[in-house]
Amino acid sequence: MPVTCSSLSVVYGRRQALSDFRLSMAPGEIRGLIGPNGSGKSTALQTVAGLIRPAAGQVEIDGTAVHGLPRRVLAQKLAYLPQHPAAPEDMTVEHLVRQGRFAHVGLFRRYGPEDEEAIRWALDGTGLTALAGRSLRELSGGERQRAWIAAALTQQAKVLLLDEPTTFLDIGHQVEVLELVRRLSREQGVSVIMAIHDINQAMAVCDAISLLQNGVLKFDGPPAALAESGLIETVFRVRGRFVTFAEGGPPHFDLSLGVIPA
Amino acid sequence: MAASLSARPRSAGLLLAGCLLAVALSLPLAVLLGVADVPLADSLATLSGGGSAMARSILLEFRLPRVATGVLAGINLAVSGLLLQRITRNPLADPSILGISQGATLAVAVFLLVTVYSHAPGGNTLPDLPVAWLPAVGLVGGLCAAGLVHLLALRHELGPIRVTLCGVAVGALLHALAMGVIAGWGSTRVEILLEWLAGSLYARSWDHALFLAPFTMAGLALLPVLLRPLDLLGLEAAAARSFGLSYRRAFTAVLCLASGLAASAVGAVGPIAFVGLLVPHLARFVVAGHRALLVPVTVMLGAVVVTAGDLAGRLIGGADEIPIGVVTALLGVPVLILLLRKTP
Numbered sequence: 001m002p003v004t005c006s007s008l009s010v011v012y013g014r015r016q017a018l019s020d021f022r023l024s025m026a027p028g029e030i031r032g033l034i035g036p037n038g039s040g041k042s043t044a045l046q047t048v049a050g051l052i053r054p055a056a057g058q059v060e061i062d063g064t065a066v067h068g069l070p071r072r073v074l075a076q077k078l079a080y081l082p083q084h085p086a087a088p089e090d091m092t093v094e095h096l097v098r099q100g101r102f103a104h105v106g107l108f109r110r111y112g113p114e115d116e117e118a119i120r121w122a123l124d125g126t127g128l129t130a131l132a133g134r135s136l137r138e139l140s141g142g143e144r145q146r147a148w149i150a151a152a153l154t155q156q157a158k159v160l161l162l163d164e165p166t167t168f169l170d171i172g173h174q175v176e177v178l179e180l181v182r183r184l185s186r187e188q189g190v191s192v193i194m195a196i197h198d199i200n201q202a203m204a205v206c207d208a209i210s211l212l213q214n215g216v217l218k219f220d221g222p223p224a225a226l227a228e229s230g231l232i233e234t235v236f237r238v239r240g241r242f243v244t245f246a247e248g249g250p251p252h253f254d255l256s257l258g259v260i261p262a
Numbered sequence: 263m264a265a266s267l268s269a270r271p272r273s274a275g276l277l278l279a280g281c282l283l284a285v286a287l288s289l290p291l292a293v294l295l296g297v298a299d300v301p302l303a304d305s306l307a308t309l310s311g312g313g314s315a316m317a318r319s320i321l322l323e324f325r326l327p328r329v330a331t332g333v334l335a336g337i338n339l340a341v342s343g344l345l346l347q348r349i350t351r352n353p354l355a356d357p358s359i360l361g362i363s364q365g366a367t368l369a370v371a372v373f374l375l376v377t378v379y380s381h382a383p384g385g386n387t388l389p390d391l392p393v394a395w396l397p398a399v400g401l402v403g404g405l406c407a408a409g410l411v412h413l414l415a416l417r418h419e420l421g422p423i424r425v426t427l428c429g430v431a432v433g434a435l436l437h438a439l440a441m442g443v444i445a446g447w448g449s450t451r452v453e454i455l456l457e458w459l460a461g462s463l464y465a466r467s468w469d470h471a472l473f474l475a476p477f478t479m480a481g482l483a484l485l486p487v488l489l490r491p492l493d494l495l496g497l498e499a500a501a502a503r504s505f506g507l508s509y510r511r512a513f514t515a516v517l518c519l520a521s522g523l524a525a526s527a528v529g530a531v532g533p534i535a536f537v538g539l540l541v542p543h544l545a546r547f548v549v550a551g552h553r554a555l556l557v558p559v560t561v562m563l564g565a566v567v568v569t570a571g572d573l574a575g576r577l578i579g580g581a582d583e584i585p586i587g588v589v590t591a592l593l594g595v596p597v598l599i600l601l602l603r604k605t606p
Contacts, residue, residue: 051500075506085501086351090546095553099494103506107490148501155505 001063002027002159002191003048008057010043010215017043018215021057025208027158028189030181032202032223035212036236041195042083044212045161048193049080061159075103079155081148083163089137093128093147094119096136100154122153125180141168149177153184160184162194166201174198178205199232203250211235227251274552281548281562292329292569293321296576297583323467331466331530332572332586333565334474336537338527340564341481343538344545344557345520349495349513350429351422356538357524359426360517361407361433363533366525367459368440369403370396374455375443396458397473397529404525407436412517421499425517461534461587463572470530477526484519485557492516534568534587536594541567543601 003025010018018040025031033041046052048059050066059066061077079100087096100122101115123129126146136144145168152160162181166174182205184190196202202209203223211219211226213235219226226232227242232253242251294305300317307313308321339357346355357363373395414428415421444452457464491512494502503509524538544567545560568586571593575584 046500049500049504051503071503071508072506075504078504080500080504082498082500082504085498087498087501088351088496091496091553092551095493096497099497099505102490102494105490107487151501151505 001025002029002061003193004060005044005048006057006060008044008047008054008059010040010047010052011055016215018047018054021047021212021215021217022220023048023193023210025191025193027191028185029191029207030185030205031191031193032206032209033193033195033212034197034199034202034209035218038214039212040215041212042163043215044210045080045163045193045195046082049078049161050074051080072103072106075155075157077157078159078161079152079157080161081152081163081165083167085148087136087148090135092133092135093139093143093150094123094132096147097122097128097132097150097154100151103155103157118154118156122150125153125183126150127176142170142173145169146173146177149180158190160190160192162192164195164197166196166198174201181205199253200250203227203252223250227253274555277549277552277555278558281559281566284566285562288566288570288573289329289333292332292573293325295573296320296325297580327468327471328463328466328572329569330468330471331474332463332568334471334478335463335527335531335534336541336564336566336568337478337561338474338481338523338564339534339537340541340545340560340567341485341557342520342524342527343540344542344560345492345516345523346538347542348492349422349516349520350426351496352426353543354539355426356536357404357520357528358433358533358538360411360429360521360524361436362404362521362524363528364433364436364440365407365410366400366404366528367533368436368443369399369406370458370529371440371443371455373399378454394469397470397526400529400532401525404528405521407432408517408521408525412514457585458532459587460585461532461590462585463531463568464583464585466531474526474530477522481519481523482561488512488516488519489557532585532587535591536598537564537567537590540590540594540598543598547601 001024003023005021005023008018008021009016021040021044023031033044035041043052047054048066050059050069053067061074066074066078097119098111101111101118105111105115120129123132126149128143128146128150131139131143136147139147145165149162149165152162160181165177165181169177178201181192181194185192203226206223208222209219209226210217211231218235219229219231233239238255240253240255243254244251294300294302298320300320304313304317305321308317313321343356346357346359347353350359352359411425411429411432414432415425444455491507494505494507495509495512495516497505499509527534541564542560545556545563548563549555549559567590571589572586574593575586575589578584
């Protein structure tokens with residue numbers, strides 16, 4: 001199992017941000033993490049990434065506990081991309097993407113052919129090859145987001161955690177990122193956990209979905225089962241219904257606007 | 263790296279050569295020129311082992327140690343500023359943002375207060391006092407301030423904003439205490455302290471250069487090890503950690519180095535204004551896209567700015583020389599404003 005979480009709980013001061021969170025992923029699985037704002041999606045991702053120490057429970061990657069692993073060893077197994085990461089404005093795209101190789105080169109080792117190849121591959125996969133020499137200040141929000149995704153990709157980790165990777169992107173680039181995620185999972189067996197707001201994108205791309213509400217796991221299973229559960233309406237406090245457009249296609253949530261649920 | 267360099271119009275070699283030329287021009291000029299007119303031939307003879315007694319005394323006992331102290335202090339302040347700007351991710355950071363200058367000032371003020379009163383009543387000129395202790399006292403004061411800031415920041419999540427806020431708060435407190443000591447002193451002896459406060463290379467001897475040298479050498483030896491962590495420390499902490507950096511350890515290492523560099527320089531020459539703030543910006547402007555050259559260029563410009571500033575102060579002021587701290591502030595402010603206008 002690439003990733004297993006056993007009854008994780010995270011406490012911020014007095015607030016229980018995550019309680020009894022469980023997760024078990026197969027190699028190459030794409031896992032969607034959905035839930036209202038403040039439901040604990042980012043907290044769950046950061047805990048899996050070893051950035052937050054849980055009050056209880058444990059995260060394991062390939063059977064090894066995440067907490068206690070040196071950062072650089074962990075970074076070879078797991079890449080995590082925060083929501084709106086900051087970087088110096090005068091840094092070039094190529095230089096940022098290069099940072100992702102730190103896990104492999106460390107303090108002293110020279111960048112070898114396999115490092116340069118990883119950088120080139122990540123730039124190419126995110127469509128940034130032509131922009132490699134630009135500074136971050138010259139990029140649009142979407143290009144910046146892709147540059148960060150490219151940096152995470154150069155880690156060439158088998159587990160990829162993405163916190164809302166499609167926000168800021170126009171619909172074309174959203175699809176590009178989702179396609180990239182799918183390619184990584186299908187062709188290279190990368191397991192992906194991503195927090196995502198768009199329910200229909202989650203339904204279409206993910207193999208399994210975890211639904212969070214106030215730090216509590218409300219659902220864990222395949223998209224079709226989530227559609228049948230009726231939980232989307234209650235957890236997000238909206239009215240709508242799931243429809244299927246094509247035989248075997250993903251269920252699509254059709255939101256009814258102008259109706260406030262009781 | 264080679265690919266990204268060749269794409270740039272300005273050649274890296276030319277850039278380095280230009281900086282080396284600036285060093286090669288400013289250092290000899292600072293030794294050869296000064297208030298006392300020493301004929302060029304006499305100066306050159308002195309430097310090659312001969313020369314008149316007067317020239318030997320002026321050059322070997324006064325100017326050379328003064329220039330050496332200036333070079334080392336300049337490098338220390340500039341590198342410290344670069345490190346602090348990077349780890350606090352704040353372009354306005356300099357040794358005063360961590361309370362280092364203020365800590366050194368308070369320590370020196372208290373030290374002078376105590377020694378002046380315990381000394382013979384006639385001993386109110388600088389050479390009569392145990393001024394040889396000032397660098398060490400300033401160093402300890404600066405390091406204590408930085409240590410306090412670090413401890414306060416460590417109690418919470420160590421991060422750029424936390425460190426900056428703690429630094430500003432501790433700095434303000436220490437500054438107020440130092441001003442209280444100075445105001446309460448109520449004596450003409452304040453001018454001893456004022457001279458140190460302005461930042462000066464006046465009467466700096468080989469002892470000062472020897473005091474600074476270990477810090478400068480440790481700094482220059484550690485910089486290559488810290489290059490990659492420094493790049494990562496410029497990123498958001500969560501991102502840097504997920505790229506594999508032990509954030510807390512790297513942050514602490516860079517903070518300790520920056521504090522040692524700044525506190526030693528402030529102790530030896532006083533809080534020279536703007537060098538730590540200005541030189542990294544100047545270096546960034548000069549290197550343009552060549553990020554790999556930023557550190558060496560910062561080192562060279564740190565040495566040049568302080569020696570050239572000191573030379574200007576000596577030549578303009580004549581016998582009543584203008585302290586280097588005043589020169590760097592007067593020249594530094596317009597340069598900084600110009601740089602800010604030119605950088606998008």
